[in-house]
Amino acid sequence: MSRAFDIVLASGNAGKIREFNQLLSPLGYEVKAQADYGVAEVEETGLTFIENALLKAREASRVSGLPALADDSGLVVDALQGAPGIYSARYAGEPKSDEANNRKLLDQLLEVPEGERSARYWCVLVYLRHADDPVPLIVQQHWQGEILAHPRGEGGFGYDPLFWIPEVRMSVAELSAEEKNRLSHRGRAMQALLAQLSSH
Numbered sequence: 001m002s003r004a005f006d007i008v009l010a011s012g013n014a015g016k017i018r019e020f021n022q023l024l025s026p027l028g029y030e031v032k033a034q035a036d037y038g039v040a041e042v043e044e045t046g047l048t049f050i051e052n053a054l055l056k057a058r059e060a061s062r063v064s065g066l067p068a069l070a071d072d073s074g075l076v077v078d079a080l081q082g083a084p085g086i087y088s089a090r091y092a093g094e095p096k097s098d099e100a101n102n103r104k105l106l107d108q109l110l111e112v113p114e115g116e117r118s119a120r121y122w123c124v125l126v127y128l129r130h131a132d133d134p135v136p137l138i139v140q141q142h143w144q145g146e147i148l149a150h151p152r153g154e155g156g157f158g159y160d161p162l163f164w165i166p167e168v169r170m171s172v173a174e175l176s177a178e179e180k181n182r183l184s185h186r187g188r189a190m191q192a193l194l195a196q197l198s199s200h
């Protein structure tokens with residue numbers, strides 16, 4: 001991700017795009033969303049975060065002709081045997097809706113008591129230098145927490161109002177953008193990717 005060329009962010013999620021810009025603009029990088037290059041959403045047909053992130057990055061790089069960064073992420077809930085997992089974005093069906101997904105998650109966990117509501121966010125980042133890059137950079141990080149019984153806070157996106165971080169005693173939606181990026185699965189995955197990029 002040299003500063004001499006642009007990079008396309010293979011995502012249509014406004015929350016992710018905002019977080020990547022906050023992470024990367026202080027470093028001098030400008031991240032452009034795939035929509036700016038006319039890249040349409042691909043079907044996420046993979047069975048793992050890694051496969052889906054590769055599909056997204058490859059398509060964005062192919063259409064834009066630029067290096068691409070993709071993020072495939074989601075929420076893994078122990079009491080739900082890992083659901084919603086790779087299906088987190090479409091948990092309550094199509095069209096994707098954070099509000100409907102959060103409602104479904106609360107509903108599925110209605111009978112699950114405090115102390116048995118452990119979960120983690122996962123984030124896989126894939127960086128492709130070109131669409132046929134045979135050696136993609138891949139990093140993954142997770143963030144451990146618990147699912148609340150009621151939403152708290154207004155920040156973030158997705159499942160953040162329901163995701164409680166015991167160490168800071170706040171939901172992710174109650175964290176500042178800076179604090180979320182410092183602690184989050186995505187923020188720490190980006191740090192790991194930047195470390196690899198500098199030696200790639």
Ligand SMILES: O=c1nc[nH]c2c1ncn2[C@H]1C[C@H](O)[C@@H](COP(=O)(O)OP(=O)(O)OP(=O)(O)O)O1
Nearest residue numbers: 011012013071072073074075088089157158159160
């Ligand atoms: O920090 C997060 N805070 C809250 N929710 C989060 C976070 N990170 C992932 N999530 C949830 C949102 C979505 O339900 C799913 C990602 O699904 P995922 O397919 O990777 O993203 P997406 O479809 O929204 O956009 P795109 O594929 O164009 O990047 O996990």
Ligand SMILES: [Mg+2]
Nearest residue numbers: 013044072089
């Ligand atoms: Mg998606």
